[in-house]
Amino acid sequence: GAVVSQHPSWVICKSGTSVKIECRSLDFQATTMFWYRQFPKQSLMLMATSNEGSKATYEQGVEKDKFLINHASLTLSTLTVTSAHPEDSSFYICSARAGEAGNTIYFGEGSWLTVV
Amino acid sequence: KQEVTQIPAALSVPEGENLVLNCSFTDSAIYNLQWFRQDPGKGLTSLLLIQSSQREQTSGRLNASLDKSSGRSTLYIAASQPGDSATYLCAANTGNQFYFGTGTSLTVIP
Numbered sequence: 271g272a273v274v275s276q277h278p279s280w281v282i283c284k285s286g287t288s289v290k291i292e293c294r295s296l297d298f299q300a301t302t303m304f305w306y307r308q309f310p311k312q313s314l315m316l317m318a319t320s321n322e323g324s325k326a327t328y329e330q331g332v333e334k335d336k337f338l339i340n341h342a343s344l345t346l347s348t349l350t351v352t353s354a355h356p357e358d359s360s361f362y363i364c365s366a367r368a369g370e371a372g373n374t375i376y377f378g379e380g381s382w383l384t385v386v
Numbered sequence: 387k388q389e390v391t392q393i394p395a396a397l398s399v400p401e402g403e404n405l406v407l408n409c410s411f412t413d414s415a416i417y418n419l420q421w422f423r424q425d426p427g428k429g430l431t432s433l434l435l436i437q438s439s440q441r442e443q444t445s446g447r448l449n450a451s452l453d454k455s456s457g458r459s460t461l462y463i464a465a466s467q468p469g470d471s472a473t474y475l476c477a478a479n480t481g482n483q484f485y486f487g488t489g490t491s492l493t494v495i496p
Contacts, residue, residue, distance in 0.1 A: 279429060304483060313390070313486040314475070363430055365484065375479060377422075379429030 273297060274366050276378030283354055283385055291349045291381045293364030299344035300366035304375075305337075308361040317362075320347050354385040388413045390478050392487035399466055400495050407461040407490045409476035414454045421450050421461050422475040424489065430475070434461070466494045 275294045283289045293303055302321050306314040318334075320326040320341035328334045336358075338350040347366075351358050363380035389412045399405050409419070421433040434443045434450040436459065442451040449462040459476055473491045477484040 276429075306484075306486075311488070313488040314477070314484075315486075316483045319483070375484070377430055377432060379431070381429075382427065 273368075274300075274364065274376045274378040276364055276381055278381060279379065280382050281384070283383070285355055285385055286353055288350055288352045289354055289383060291351075291362055291364075291383070293347045293349070293366065293378050295345045295366040295368070295376070298366075298368045300347075300368060301344065302367040303341055303347040304365045304367075305339060305347075305349050306363045306365070308363070310360075314361075314363060317349075351383065354383070356385045359384045388416075388478055388480055388485040390476060390485045390487040392474075392476060392490050394490060395488065396491040396493075398493040398495060401466060401468060403466050403494075404462070404464050405466055405492070407463070407474050407476075407492070409459040409461070409487055411457045411459075411478045411485070413478075413480065414457055415480065416454065417479045417481050419450075419452055419459050420477050420479065420484070421448075421459075422477065424473045424475060426473075433474075463492075466492075468494045468496045470494050 277292045305317045307317050308314045317332045318326045318328045320339045322341050326339040341347040365375050365377045368374040391410045393408045418437045420435045423431045436443045436452040447464040452459045471494050473489040475489045477486045
């Protein structure tokens with residue numbers, strides 16, 4: 271079964287509104303979670319890395335004020351797309367690192383966001 | 387910076403054929419490499435994970451190989467079925483993040 275739960279799988283929102291996507295690690299504590307985004311016909315690209323209890327580290331070109339990431343607990347990270355626009359429509363996926371080692375990372379199933 | 391390339395970008399085969407999808411990466415310093423399946427409008431499904439110390443992994447009709455020294459991985463699908471039609475992504479884990487390829491879109495024709 272899934273070890274990382276991402277919700278919602280699908281979301282449609284109106285332009286100008288905000289939408290929150292949750293990423294939960296099941297049965298393990300995730301000190302680090304990662305958020306990726308997939309543009310049409312492109313590969314998944316890392317948006318930001320979040321560590322529990324601290325501010326997220328954003329990749330170059332990702333607007334931190336637009337994509338708010340909160341990693342308030344060891345099992346939950348949230349991505350909030352603020353003032354969403356149609357160009358924010360994309361596939362967003364999170365992953366979670368179990369422990370400190372770099373090789374145990376589990377992915378959520380992803381969330382499809384459509385902004386109309 | 388790690389770069390991951392997948393060839394071909396698209397592949398169409400008749401049902402029953404065996405096929406190979408290719409993935410290459412530029413930096414061999416990886417923890418592991420993972421193959422995913424992505425169906426249109428749906429989420430990502432993990433297929434196989436190969437640790438850096440492993441040469442291959444098998445699951446049912448799928449076999450993935452890894453050659454770190456040459457920066458290559460292949461996904462072998464035996465006796466393809468129409469239900470195998472999807473986009474297949476490979477991703478190299480450097481420890482800090484995964485680097486994804488752009489995928490191979492597979493169509494299996496009944």
